[in-house]
Amino acid sequence: MSDYDFSSERPKPSHFQQRQDELNIHDAWSSWNGYKFAEYFYDVEFEYFCVRNTCGTYDICPMQKYHITGADAEKMLDRMVTRDVTKIRTNRASYVVWCNDEGRLIDDGTIFKLGDDHFILNCGSPCSAWLDKSAFGFHDITIDDKTDDVAAMALQGPTSCAVLKSMGLENIESAKPFSINFFDFQNARLMVSRTGFTGDLGYELWIDHNLAIPLWDAVYKAGHDLGIHPYGDQATNMLRLEAGFIMPGYEFNEALKTVHFEHDQTPFELNLGWLVDFKKPHFNGRRALFDEKKRGPRYTLTKLDIEGNKPAEGSFLYSNKRCTEEIGYVTSGMWSPAAKANIALAMIETKYLEGEIWSEIYYEKELRQYSKVARCTIKHEPFWSPARTRATPAADF
Amino acid sequence: MTQYDTVIIGAGHNALVCANYLAQKKQKVLVLEASSAAGGLASSYEFHPGFRTSVAHTVSHFSRKIYRDLELQKHGLTAMANPLPCVALNRQGNHVVLDGDTVSGVTEKDRVSYANYSKLTERFANLLAPFWLKTVPAIGNNSLHELLSFAQLGVKMRMLGKDDMREFLRIVSLPTHDLMDEYFDHPLLKALLCWNGLIGSKQAPRSPNNSVMLMLYRMSEGMSGLHEIPNGGTSRLIDALCSSAKSQGIEIRTNSSVRRIVVDQQKEGLRATGVQVDNGELISAQNIVSSADPKTTFLTLLGAENLEIEFTNRIRRIRSEGLVAKLHLALNGLPQFTGLDQSDGQLLISPDMATIESAFDESKYGQCPTDPVMEIVIPSMRDPSLAPSGQHVLSAHVMYVPYKMKSQWDQTAIDTFIDKLINKIELYAPTIREQIVASELLTPIDLEQRFRTSGGHWHHGEFALDQLFMMRPTYGAAQYQTPLRGLYLCGAGSHPGGDITGVPGHNAAHEILS
Structure with missing residues (x-):
């Protein structure tokens, strides 16, 4: 018998753990990057509706936060990601993806530019090994993993701006989407970016980990009458799907963790061609992506509106109702309360996008398995994209 | 412009x-x-007034096709000489000499074994030959043309016959040490045959998995892996x-x-x-x-x-860390190795495979070998212009001299090591010390700086x-x-x-x- 007790695998507490423990009535925990992380707090749909109708907070302490500084920081990031980093202005955030040499997606994330030689890369999975490799050959560059030092929460939903105003963050309503703003909080610097993963009006708050609980309390105090509640991973998954955002483990498999040949994806396949800037003469994966662009991607991530109300999660897609020719698969699917539609994201072979698309949906009704074939319609706009997401000044609601 | x-x-x-x-x-x-x-590394330079040398002191299997294609004969490279004899030196003068197909200084049993060994390795080296003068296809490139060189290997292997094919697959990944033990008794012969496969690499006779492969690989271009010096150097x-x-x-x-x-x-x-x-x-x-x-x-x-x-x-x-140092001695006369009439050839100083292995062991831990092993050539015998009349240059590849030393390479370390090498040579050529006019040791670090090779x-x-x-x-x-x-x-x-x-x-x- 081994005396290994698995104790090192116990998830570590988030900086907000004390408060989240009180609220997580089901003890529904999973983990993200080694941090204890809520699946949900009370009820997934309740949490979802909080974000769509009032506001909610989401723990992003487990998100990786790398501070990349030095005169070569911009050059190094510009070669690593597919977007033009030199175009990001100071105190602005930018959504980016980065690829391996073959142009397959490693991860997505945001770059915050705090100064000409100061950037933050936020991403879902640890990537210090990749950053080290990417920084080789650049001399004036330092990469600091600040994940454990920073407490961060997303505050999302229509009343989120009102909450921050009520907290005393002056002029926050005039902060534009993707802007980064600084405020004083108990004599420390509170960074507030107008960013998020819900497709709604919202912000992300970043502060020294020692001030995590005071920040939480201040936000909840300010939000008390504005419908604030915490939301977990499952509600996030609903919210981001409505917004059409991709998620690792659903839409893409991180290239560095992919074993099987081409079981990872390219930005073009993920419909993220707009992030690939060929005006840049060089960036990682450019040669492969340039060829792919000429050829056209084999698959294209597509938004589908599916008839009926049975979620198409995991279903195969066909080019005809008899399901004789398979053309793709659904990566995420659900009934969308906001769009009032049966929505899905799906990987479909590009050459079949012009024709009919049918989904073979399996579902269960009290232990009995059923299947149905439903017609799918391609949607070109996000399922959920209210004007308030982009409006500046942000309204109170 | x-x-x-x-x-x-x-x-x-x-x-x-x-x-x-x-x-x-x-x-x-x-x-x-x-x-x-x-x-x-093949260029010659003056290391002491009147004495010239080059780091590469022999030519190892220079392609005959290139020789013909570029008509090098017309440009003064008269027919390449025969392969250099290889001599494994013995302090008492009982050397083992490998010259062309014959081996001397060993028992009749070893002589017969050598004939069999040569035939076998030649057949196997021949297998790898298709890869030499060709671009090796990239994995994933399935064009017919490119795959032909792989096909050629397959066909050649098939044509070996069952027994040889089995034997090839068995020995190709053997440490050379084991192969030598299977065939031969004489420790000098074993050391000598290992040497040409190992030279310049970070391997020793007991290195697992590819030292035989490496030897065959180098034999496959022709010349059975032997070295030569063109007429005139x-x-x-x-x-x-x-x-x-x-x-x-x-x-x-x-x-x-x-x-x-x-x-x-x-x-x-x-x-x-x-x-x-x-x-x-x-x-x-x-x-x-x-x-x-x-x-x-x-x-x-x-x-x-x-x-x-x-x-x-x-x-x-x-x-790419080098493991060979280069010793150059300017000599006022031809060195006299005990029991050797002609010091022409590749002269090996290593009594057995274990000495080679021990030298390698020390290098792994950043130390110069206590008991160094080396290959000596007197290039001035083939190219008199390298030294003033009647004088000579001794050139030695000293294997297993680490790039990264536990203690730094400095002048004292270099002088101490040169002295150790001369002591070693002295055991085989007792008058060498009196003949030395000047000496030079190039460590891997010197080679890196002087010849710009990582x-x-x-x-x-x-x-x-x-x-x-x-x-x-x-x-x-x-x-x-x-x-x-x-x-x-x-x-x-x-x-x-x-x-x-x-x-x-x-x-x-x-x-x-x-």
């Missing part, structure tokens, strides 16, 4: 071979050499290549160190369009070919920022299975083309590798022209 078709970085023998092939196809070629003479090869180059209008500029490879930003991506030399001059060309080692080419001359991340990482990981590695990268064939120097650049359009490799860091074969230069030219 002259517009060149091709600019070649470095004027080592592979660069010159490549240049000559390109010029045969009417290309306008410029060769840029940082030092004052062409030839790289090793430098004749370089002279002939330069003379041929000149006759074809190739421009060779010495004292022209390339600072960087110039990269142009184009719609299709980056492209190498020229080089900048140390005086700031920019020279543009259609193709840039580098005979510098892969680390220097990609990481120093090009810069990681112009490459992709995984590729850069593979280049960075190339194992790690001071002769072969620009370790000779090991993970860095051979389509892995040399790494995938993405193993077909002489590189990820950067317009940039090619033609040096020892490319397939088939180091030694003075000329084959990387030959193969690179073929790719550039195709």
